[in-house]
Amino acid sequence: MWRTLASAVAALLVLFLGSLAFNAASGQSRWPGPLDFVRTNPWVVLLLLIPLALFGFWQSPSRTRKAKDLPAPATYRLPPRNSNFTGRDAVLRELRQRLNSANDVTTQVVHGLGGVGKTQLAVEYAYRYRSKYRFVAFVDAEQPELVAPQFASLARELGLTDVSTDQVFPKVYGKLVDRRPWLIIFDNGEKPGTLAHALPSGDLVSHGHILVTTRVSGWSSRAGVIDLDVFGRQESVQLLLRRVPGMTEAVAEQIAERLGDLPLALEQAAGYMDYNHTAPEAYLALLTSRLEDMIGQGELTDRPAVVVSTLWQLSVRNLEADQPQAVRLLQLCALLAPEPIPLDLFTPDTLAAVADPLVWDTTVGALAGLGLARRGETTLLLHRLVQAAIRASMPDDVHVDTRTQVSRALLAAVPHDIHGDPNARERWEELLPHVLAVTKDDPPAECAAEAAVLLRLASEYVLSIGDRSMALPLCERALAIDEALEDRDAELGFDLIALAQIHQDLGAPEKARPLAERALRLHESALPPESPAIATDLATLARIMHRLGDDEAALPLAERALQIDEAAHGPDDPYVSFDLIALANLHLGLDDYATAVPLISRALQIREASYAPDHLYIGYALLLKARAVHALNDPSAADLARRGAQILHAQLGKAHPKTVEAFELADRLRVS
Structure with missing residues (x-):
């Protein structure tokens, strides 16, 4: 600003002096406009301009000097x-x-x-x-x-x-x-x-x-x-592409995902690949299969002693001295998924600190306070590499004991009655990642039974939301674990019937029938005849036989299932609705629409009273009723089908085969 002012004043001085010279040469007695004041009072104007010009010239270099950067510190x-x-x-x-x-x-x-x-x-x-x-x-x-x-x-x-x-x-x-x-x-x-x-x-x-x-x-x-948070994904990819020759963006994305975008881990990965001349794809494979080992590999040129596997050791040592219960909580959480962990998963049976609200609050707070976890209102979140480092530091016996404790805690927390508990879906959404994390490897003998049940329940849940491809391997693993254990007839029956339901849903009733028949035999030998588990076997077998076209032989099975569940649960229980749907399907297969429609209507009424309005089970019942009433020339069929299709669209997505089939049915009924 001062440099500009000085230049302006200098210009005015030049103009002023030039004007005086011009006036003297031309002999004019009158100048136009405001300049006439300059002609009549030249020395006053000069006295005003000279100090202002000197001040401007003096300030300009001073301010310029201050604006310059200081010498190197x-x-x-x-x-x-x-x-x-x-x-x-x-x-x-x-x-x-x-x-x-x-x-x-x-x-x-x-x-x-x-x-x-x-x-x-x-x-x-x-x-x-x-x-x-x-x-x-x-x-x-x-x-x-x-x-x-x-x-x-x-x-x-x-x-x-x-x-x-x-x-x-x-x-x-x-x-x-x-x-x-x-x-x-x-x-x-x-x-x-x-x-x-x-x-x-x-x-x-x-x-x-x-x-x-x-x-x-x-x-x-x-x-x-x-x-300061971890890198954004693009920052992670940018670092890897810059550091590692031959790195593709797709592989960099996957490496960044597995390392949780932690900057130190990314630098360490780049150092490992550089030193060992490891191809990015080979490093990704090692990272995927041996994460706990890989976080200790790779050297940073400027910090050779720093690796991810030992990064949090001092914090853990401090906890061991001050709050050993917090270390135990850290170990339990290390075996879970790198997703928000519900704090109500832990009970006094799992961790003694839970029994005292103040002790529990400070135990959880210690992990957050030392930066080992991020605490939410009801959850705790650990970075995946913190978890990997804690797992890598755990002796084998501690690891087995911790996995057993976590498996039991999850088994107590997940809803077992996936079809009957109206809150089952919400709770399973929260806990499924942790169930999958704890059961991803073959379990030790100490918690094999718990792992089998968790896998089967997880398969039943994902099947209930329409994910058949995920349900199948989970249930097959549950069956394999139970087959290797002794005195598991009842559990084997549960595994078999769940597997039969999956094969039926996958369109393979011929595979499903022997599984369901074996499940029924096991349960009839191990359980009381009025057990609801036997009702589930009967209803499932009846549905399979319907798919195979044997409706006459299936009818008494479905009727017996309905009787057992009504006696065990009452007439308005969600399980009764499944028996009603199974029985209705058989009557539809026999073209007995007049008998089928009331059964479906009753099942729909039970489900609408038990589940949220957009629950898949309501959608399925609406679609079945639409088919049945259409056969009776009921004009409400198209609206029923449209409602059912909209529920499937909301829950399964537009591209899911069942959603596509539902909208095709709705369009067909609307036209007809």
């Missing part, structure tokens, strides 16, 4: 810059804006999971904005007792000698007054209280910036906090 223990630093531009800009928002000492904290790149961000900030500082220091704060010795070394660097330990901090900050603006990075700080003595206060300093990186919560009352 002196540094203390600042690590080398990471030449492969990727992304984070928005966070760096936000950090600069926050630190630069006040003239006095400003403290900012970068908080996040170990390995998320807090230190690298702080170092990159120091280099990116180094021209804005005259002194930059880097202090390792992970062990609070070592901070004072580092400040003593810093004091000597600043020319201070014979400084006592209790005076080292104020003396250093006092000396930095001559080096302002300055920046001090406290890396891997613990709780705020452990660094309180090392942070500046009062009038000791001005124009300085403090930057703290930490995994620990609780800094918001002391400083501004930026929560």
Whole structure:
């Protein structure tokens, strides 16, 4: 601004002097407009312009000098810059804006999971904005007792000698007054209280910036906090493509997914592939099959001692000393999926801390406070690599015991009555990822029985939402586990009937029939004759025989199933609706529509009273009723079919075969 003002004043002076010369030469006695004042009062105008011009010329270079960057700052223990630093531009800009928002000492904290790149961000900030500082220091704060010795070394660097330990901090900050603006990075700080003595206060300093990186919560009352998350997927892919020759974007996406976009893990992966000349596809295969081993492999050139597998060891050691129940919770969670874990999964039988609300709150809070987990209102979420590192550190006997405990907790938490419990679907949506995580490998003998039941129940649930391809291998694994165990006739029957239902749903009734018949034989030998399990076997076998065209032989089976369930559950239970549908299908197969329609109507009434309005079971009943009443020339058939199709569309998706078939039926009935 001052440079512009000086130029303008100089131009006016030139114009003024030129005008006087022109006037003298031309002898004019009158100038046009405002310039006539200049003619009549030239020396007044000159006296006004000269000081203004001198002031403008004096200010211009001064302001220009201040706008220039400062000379390269002196540094203390600042690590080398990471030449492969990727992304984070928005966070760096936000950090600069926050630190630069006040003239006095400003403290900012970068908080996040170990390995998320807090230190690298702080170092990159120091280099990116180094021209804005005259002194930059880097202090390792992970062990609070070592901070004072580092400040003593810093004091000597600043020319201070014979400084006592209790005076080292104020003396250093006092000396930095001559080096302002300055920046001090406290890396891997613990709780705020452990660094309180090392942070500046009062009038000791001005124009300085403090930057703290930490995994620990609780800094918001002391400083501004930026929560640093893992990379966005595109940042992860960008890093891998830059670092690894021959890496394709598709493989980079998959590697990033398996590493949970953790920056340190991505750097480690790139280092492994570079050193071992491993093809990206081969590395991906190793990562998929041996994650716990791979997080300990790969070296970072600038941090050779740092690997993901040991990244959280210090935090876990601190927990072992202070809150062993939190370590046990961490181990339990490590065997679950990297998805939100419902806290109500854990009971006093699983973990003693749950019995006391205060102890339980601080146990869960310890994991969140140390950055090992992210706590929601009713859930806990662990990064997949934290889980892998904890699993890798668990001795075999602890791993087996933990898996047994988690399997039992899940078995107690998942709804067993998938068809009859109106809340079963919501709860299974929440717990299915964790059931799949715990049962993905062959179970040890200690929890094989629990694993088999979990697999079968999971197969029944996914079948109930229409996912037949997923249901089949789950149920086959349950059957294989139970076949290898002793005294499992009843459970084998449950596995067999579930498998029969899946094959029937897959359009293979010829495979389903012997499975259902064997299930019925096992249950009739192991269970009381009035057991609802036998009713399920009978109804399933009746449906299979209907598909095979043997409706006459199937009728007494379906009728017996209905009688057992009505006696066991009452006339309005959801299980009764399944028997009614099975019986109605047989009458439809015999072209007895008048008998079938009331059975379907009763089943639909039970389901509408038991399930949400958009439940799949209601959709299926509506479609069946539409077919039946259409045969009786009932004009309501098209509307029934359309309602059923809309439910299937909402629950299964537009492209699902059952949805497509339902809309075809609705269109056909509307036209007819």
